[in-house]
Amino acid sequence: MRFENARNYDEFAQAQNWAAKSLVSLIETFRGEFGLVYEIGCGSGLLTKVLLERLEIEHLSLNDLYESQIMNGFHSQIGDICQIEMPKGLDLVVSSSVFQWIDPLEVLAFRIKQALKKGGICAFAMLSKGSLNELSSYTKQGLNYLAPEQIEHIFSKYFDVLAMRTSSYTSQFNSLKELLVSLKETGVNNIKGSFVLNKTSLAGLEAHFNGAYELSYNYTFLVAQKG
Numbered sequence: 001m002r003f004e005n006a007r008n009y010d011e012f013a014q015a016q017n018w019a020a021k022s023l024v025s026l027i028e029t030f031r032g033e034f035g036l037v038y039e040i041g042c043g044s045g046l047l048t049k050v051l052l053e054r055l056e057i058e059h060l061s062l063n064d065l066y067e068s069q070i071m072n073g074f075h076s077q078i079g080d081i082c083q084i085e086m087p088k089g090l091d092l093v094v095s096s097s098v099f100q101w102i103d104p105l106e107v108l109a110f111r112i113k114q115a116l117k118k119g120g121i122c123a124f125a126m127l128s129k130g131s132l133n134e135l136s137s138y139t140k141q142g143l144n145y146l147a148p149e150q151i152e153h154i155f156s157k158y159f160d161v162l163a164m165r166t167s168s169y170t171s172q173f174n175s176l177k178e179l180l181v182s183l184k185e186t187g188v189n190n191i192k193g194s195f196v197l198n199k200t201s202l203a204g205l206e207a208h209f210n211g212a213y214e215l216s217y218n219y220t221f222l223v224a225q226k227g
């Protein structure tokens with residue numbers, strides 16, 4: 001994913017914005033104050049800003065594959081979360097709209113457990129099965145999104161799962177072009193592999209959407225505690 005190219009991310013990322021806010025609301029039902037917090041895949045800082053607004057955080061560390069402006073002023077670790085060494089003794093590891101890219105997710109779940117202190121919380125929102133089906137049912141391309149039960153199963157091996165929720169956000173567009181621009185600007189671009197956008201495939205996509213330009217973002221939210 002070339003997220004560093006998603007310049008207008010904040011403007012187009014309605015689903016991701018909704019997911020970040022929903023995630024923090026869920027975290028708040030368990031705890032509102034944290035010591036050391038580590039965010040995985042902060043991107044332009046959509047979730048970061050909600051965390052800072054709504055939770056009491058003593059120290060926040062940010063991670064992403066790429067450097068971004070929000071990282072200025074915070075401790076940050078740039079690199080692949082599957083490769084870098086996270087700090088230890090964390091109270092909260094949090095992430096939104098990132099874990100669908102992580103494969104295998106189980107390895108990361110284990111690494112997060114090692115980084116958390118006893119009683120620490122891992123909380124995330126990720127795209128799950130059925131996301132962007134409107135598009136992938138035609139292109140036959142896209143990420144192999146995990147089912148909510150698979151996600152819960154992975155984390156229940158290492159954590160006590162405190163909450164697992166699923167919820168869907170539907171983005172509506174006025175045209176196919178608007179829909180495709182939104183995907184590109186949020187870096188979610190599911191069009192890859194052998195599917196090529198050209199005059200013929202665009203006409204095929206137009207017929208497929210048949211005037212209903214919608215995309216479903218099926219999110220799984222999970223809050224888990226290290227026992």
Ligand SMILES: C[S@@+](CC[C@H](N)C(=O)[O-])C[C@H]1O[C@@H](n2cnc3c(N)ncnc32)[C@H](O)[C@@H]1O
Nearest residue numbers: 003041042043046047064065080081096097098
């Ligand atoms: C869709 S954006 C979400 C950004 C932000 N969390 C939000 O809620 O808007 C996904 C982010 O995950 C980052 N990312 C993807 N894979 C990653 C990895 N293996 N390690 C660290 N960051 C990763 C991308 O660079 C991108 O910034």
